[in-house]
Amino acid sequence: MVSFIFIMFGLGWGVSSFLICIADEGPKRAKRPQPPRSGIEFVSPEIRAFQEDDFSSPAMLWATRGEHLWQETAGPRGESCQSCHHDAAQSMKGVSARYPKIDEPSGALLNVEARINRCRTEKQKAAAFAYDSESLLALTAYVGLQSRGMEMKVTIDEKNKARFESGQRLFSTRIGQMNLACTNCHDDNYGRKLLNDTISQGHINAYPAYRIEWQDFGSLHRRLRACFYGVRAQLPTAGSDELLDLELFLAWRSQGLPVETPGVRR
Ligand code: HEC
Ligand code: HEC
Structure with a gap:
């Protein structure tokens, strides 16, 4: 059965109306x-x-910040991401294409942000970055850039x-x-x-x-x-x-x- 619903949108998408078509198929199976x-x-x-255009893309500024942070030392041993992972173009290639992923020892589901914070706290022994903080966004953008174009x-x-x-x-x-x-x-x-x-x-x-x-x-x-x-x-x-x-x-x-x-x- 197909029903048409007329919806009034309030604050989130501004006040407007919108005609939406909803096919009622009962419980959904995994489809895409x-x-x-x-x-x-x-x-x-x-x-x-x-x-x-990487030169005009505002998003690229964050990846560039991430590249600097990659080399910045933190924690008692003075280690940077680069100290362990060396060249991101090699070590981080494909990561963002295959995450989120289960972390083997803990069984936790980690996205790239959570994986970076794991390294931050467990490997570097430094404080975790807040979600959506400039640093975590920048490092996630830089790690993501290494997978650009990959499926x-x-x-x-x-x-x-x-x-x-x-x-x-x-x-x-x-x-x-x-x-x-x-x-x-x-x-x-x-x-x-x-x-x-x-x-x-x-x-x-x-x-x-x-x-x-x-x-x-x-x-x-x-x-x-x-x-x-x-x-x-x-x-x-x-x-x-x-x-x-x-x-x-x-x-x-x-x-x-x-x-x-x-x-x-x-
Ligand atoms: C009333 C319609 C509506 C519903 C319901 C809705 N979204 Fe969206 N969503 C949008 C619009 C509009 C955008 C911005 C344009 C677009 O689709 O990229 C958007 C954007 C997105 C994007 C970003 C796509 C991109 O390329 O930038 C994702 C991911 C997404 N929605 C996921 C979800 C998920 C998950 C849910 C359920 C929790 C959801 N949406 C519910 C309308 C909706
Ligand atoms: C002391 C060494 C060390 C440091 C410093 C370190 N990491 Fe890691 N990182 C690892 C190891 C080892 C792994 C493999 C997973 C594990 O053992 O937990 C890993 C895994 C990762 C992964 C997942 C890779 C994959 O293929 O799934 C990402 C992403 C990552 N690190 C990013 C970072 C970032 C960003 C930083 C800096 C903020 C950083 N790491 C700092 C040692 C380190």
Whole structure:
């Protein structure tokens, strides 16, 4: 059955109305848009030009900061990331394409930000960076840059299956005052206009990214929180298990797309 719902948008996306088409298929199985199309295909030519030119891309400033931080020493032994990992172009190549990943000894699901903070606290013995702090964003951008152009490819296996399924459930569960699930917009309505945005398939291959609307560089979890806010749902904390589960599912959904980190979006 297909129903049309007329929705009034309040604060999050400005006051506007929007016609959305929701196919009611009952419980959703793991599906993803085929072929996957990057969010860059849904932005204006101006924004696309920003991302495609490293000299004008505001996002590249964070990667450059990350390159400096890579060499900065911290902790009692005076070690930098470079002391252990040497040339990032070699040691970090492919990392952002295959994360989030289960950390073998602890069993924890780590995205790139959490992995960097593990090294920060356990290897360097220095204080963890706050989520969305300039330093953590810069290092995540720099690590991500080493995978640019590589295909997103996360492995789903016995170790991360439960986390994946939790993320998949979250993606198709209706939330907030608007009672909408991620899938209602990013599977069922991509290509449609929502105010100044064109809804994309909701892929994660550009993050962390510079958003014109933020006038700032931000993490994937910040972007996801903006979607929770848009439907008037309770906001999960950046770095929380809930958002990590979603990130794992979204990484699987984005598979095959090239890493664009550090990207630019509206
Ligand atoms: C009411 C429609 C709507 C819902 C529901 C929604 N989003 Fe979004 N989302 C958007 C819009 C609009 C954008 C900005 C344009 C775009 O799609 O890239 C966006 C952007 C994104 C992006 C960034 C894509 C990119 O290339 O920059 C991701 C990832 C995303 N959403 C994931 C989610 C997840 C996960 C959920 C569920 C928790 C969700 N969205 C719920 C409308 C929605
Ligand atoms: C004292 C050595 C040491 C330092 C300093 C160090 N790391 Fe690590 N790092 C490791 C080891 C060893 C691993 C492999 C996983 C493990 O043993 O926990 C690793 C793993 C990683 C990974 C995951 C790589 C993969 O292929 O999955 C990333 C990303 C990373 N480190 C980033 C950093 C960053 C960024 C810094 C600086 C803030 C840093 N590391 C500092 C030793 C170090």
